[in-house]
Amino acid sequence: MITSRPVRLLTVAFSAAVLVSSTVTASAVPRTIEPGASGPATADAVGAAPEHRRPGPPPPRASAEARKVDRAPTPRPDWWDCGSIFGVGECATVELPLDYDRPRAATTSVALLRIPASDQENRIGTLFLNPGGPGGSGVETAAVATTFLGPEVLERFDVIGFDPRGTNYSSNVRCFRNAGEQAAALSGLAVRLPVTRAEQDAHVASATALGRACSTHGKPLSASMSTAQVARDLDVLRRMVGDDQLSYLGFSYGSYLGTVYANMFPERVRAVAVDGVVDPHAWVGTRDAHTPVFTRVGSGEASARTFDEILTRCADAGPQFCNLAGLGDPHTIFEQVADLLQESPLLIEVPELGLEVEVDYSLFMAVFLQLMYSPEAGALVDAELTWLYLLLQERAGETPGAEQVDLDAARRGLALKAQRLQGDVGRQAHAGGRAGADSGSNFPYDNWTEAQLAVLCTDGRHAPHTQMWPRLADAEQERAPRFGPLWAWITASCAERTWTARDSSAYSGPFTREPANPLLVVGNDWDPATPREGAEALAALQPGSRLLLSDNWGHTAYGTSACATGAIDAYLIDLELPDEGTVCAGDVQPFTTPLPQPGDPEVPSEPEMSTRSLGPEAADEPGVPDRLPPVVPPFPGSAPRQ
Template identity: 30%
Template sequence: MTKIQRHTALLAASAAVLTLAIPLTTATASPAAAPGPSPLDWTKCEGTGLDPRQRCATVEVPMDYADPQGRKITVAFSRIPAENPEKRRGALFLIPGGPGGGSLDQPSDEGQKLPQEVRDAYDLIGFDPRGYGRSTPVSCGFEHGDLAPSKTRPWPAPDGSVTENMATARRMSDACARNGGELIQHLSTANEARDLDRIRAALGERKISAWGVSYGTYVGAVYNELFPHRTDRIVLDSNDDPDPTLVAHGWLARFEEGVEDNFPEFAKWASQPGNPDRVALTAAEVRPLFLRLAARLDREPIPWPGANPEELNGNVLRQTMLDSLYDPDDYPTLARLILAAGKGTVPPAPQTPPDSVLQNGFASGAAICNDIAWPRSAAVYEKGVAESRAKYPLTAGLPRNAMLCAAWPWAPKEPAVRITDRGPSTVLLVQNRRDVATPLGGALKMREALGRRAVMVTVNSTGHGAYLDNGNACGDRTVSRFLATGERPARDVTCD
């Protein structure tokens, strides 16, 4: 889920502090890394448009780390070697968001956005987490209708009822129980971190560096907690709140904050003179216009052939709003839907991946259900949804509603990992001030949990994903300097 998280005195730090940088005292990995425990069978990676230097391999890992001699699964990973062997420092793991996503191809795409001095210093390592993609995969065989974005995100009924959400949770959880196999019970953040350490060992690296984005920040923080002396330079970008009592349940709740932080930016854009997708004359008009249109579509959906579902209803509009706030480049998608629906029409149906891809992505996101036990009582969700709808009408109760985890048939196999300030100080957090999926409020919780181990760079930008994405030049320079040289700001700073 995909796509998915603090706000006080840390913002007051001056950007001038960026000039006060200190080197980290972590040991440098040998340019000629020791061989792994067994030779890796590097082959050409599957797919198109990949860098010809990228090669793929697999490593065998225990399905259940509590039973290391039991059933094994494979985890697929890829590598583009450091471009200057004389300057090589080690391996930079690209940790994907999700859960339900991979980075196997990222050395060829996202990795190539890294500045030359970083690509010179590191092998770029991508991977598909257990259960996903070219690693041993899982699938639950969900119904086609349950793969709709407005269904996988738990939007309540127009009247606020959660009855259908609870039924959907039961139906999807039952499908995972029937079709997911034993592996789906062992998809968790802690196990993904353990798998990463198996990849590290297979590569023969004593330590790893990492760039984790979104959910990847939680994976990176958990790895840093479980294997603190295996970490070199860790960048956590667009940070989740690591509260071990809530985990993904808390991340969902933070969409209230994220939408409120970001919708005003859309409203300003959508009311600018000269904007061909302008929806209102002033920014103040955009919110009430959106809320009126969503309520009208709740009552009178518009047929939308080829879409899933095949109608434009209020929740489909709300989900489009949520998706579009991830990146300002996507604002036109929401604006054009608002303009079309206002005329009683619809744009062409959105293109979506094949159901088989969606099946694997959603099923492999089961870590959100295995990390912690979610409330199972409909009354808990009814109360939360009612409170949320009253206070945050844009998100209509979604952030406190029931996902399939509310009916998950298995209990967590271990407690969620608690992120602490114990261990080497090797972490740089980078965070946009306005991020719909991982809001600043949640990022400040990650900063608090890591304590002296981390320094945080808050970027005055909008969108999900800061470094080399929706951030700014100041933030990008700070992260690149850290990866290339080990220098971090002396204390938390703001990049305006």
């Protein structure tokens, strides 16, 4: 039985909670940028070598890798105005070598979006962006660059986002014949955190089917998508825009891309800023690595540590600042809710919206991981956990504080959130029960899962058998309770005897080459995905690099800390490094603002479903950062954070 004390009105906190689910536009299906009359159409996944102008001679002292990539033709992009699609920007699609050992043989298409510098006379060059994932859309990131990059960065750089090969608007890796075959094979992945034997068996079966399909039907592209190949593409794009050296800003997995580039092409680094950093040795693993990649990176431990700190600060702040503290011990409440949902899902019905959603333990944990990607993680966790707790009390026949709590508002908000998150994976997996393997030929094909795993599985080493994952997830439960298994299951398809497609040109180190200019390495104390230890590890490896730490919340520091954002901007523009030992503070700290009281005029009667602004006008909103990069959560199908 669940017991509690009365709770005050939560509508303001819940209004913040629902905002995290509003996202930058991210299509649910593989995308092709259709140009106007002046632009080229997107090519097939693997095409014939196109006509290009010949590259110039390699620069002095070029590395062996640079000399190899310099043999590839320089593309001639046919830029066209794609404002009708994205609201801003110029788009192009270029052909790049599928295999840089054969630079004039088969090619793959890579999509680009460019925002020209607003001050062309004082333009420094081009800044390339990557939002992470792996598999996040650089095109869509560049399309919203004016909402999160600093004004001087936008003045001094052309900004280009590109979709890494195999993903999004670029040529798509495709492991199944059609959407029906894909849905049938992936039905077991609908449960992201399998707990019961039946759920785990289904997940293992689908993960095995996916790995085998990508190792057969998905080739050759699935064996040519390692980060090293993307780094080679990036170097050709740098040459294409006329820059002698690369300027780059990478978030999350994008930090690994920046690290690989800096070690493959050290003489071609102008400025490489990496934020939300992956330990490169942990990412790659070793020959006897029998742990999932995110276990090695420490993602589960980062999530568990961050979540525990939120609940601890809630308890310390008390009920004037955190609703959960007025209900009891926040840690106990979380464990009660998790245990109850593990026993039986919560059915949420909202007849006026035609919604009927089931919140199970798997969805519950995925929700809270995604909430921690936001700098407002404390308020969001407080609101959503409180609502779930109260609805479970109602299910048990208890309604404490009913006169102060709008449970209908809770049902609406949670149902909408659950529906969106279920749609991320469910659009593929849930269809499996209805679609036969031979149906679905005319339905849109969503390759997000395949694209993400084609990078993860070819970049490093993995346990040999998919059947090992239940045991590996159990071990993560001991190391990082609740959250560790959620991360561990992501890469079950990567088992080396399941995913047999290999990229012989993948990069596994060293990560100690000194670049022409030092890297800026940014770590965040309360990052739920990439712990600060990853930034510390890279800074210790990379000669001359400067480590910048930030005591902030959410995934990555840029846009969530004015101090960190300013330091990154100064580095990109002037190559100015922050003082050694600099530690920034986040602009938003949890449970520092008193909660509104019932009857306060500013408290709305219903949760507001509006999207908060990311532009300059957001500075007028107290306590809300005005710039957030659209970093991508790790789950297949997840839309970027906004």
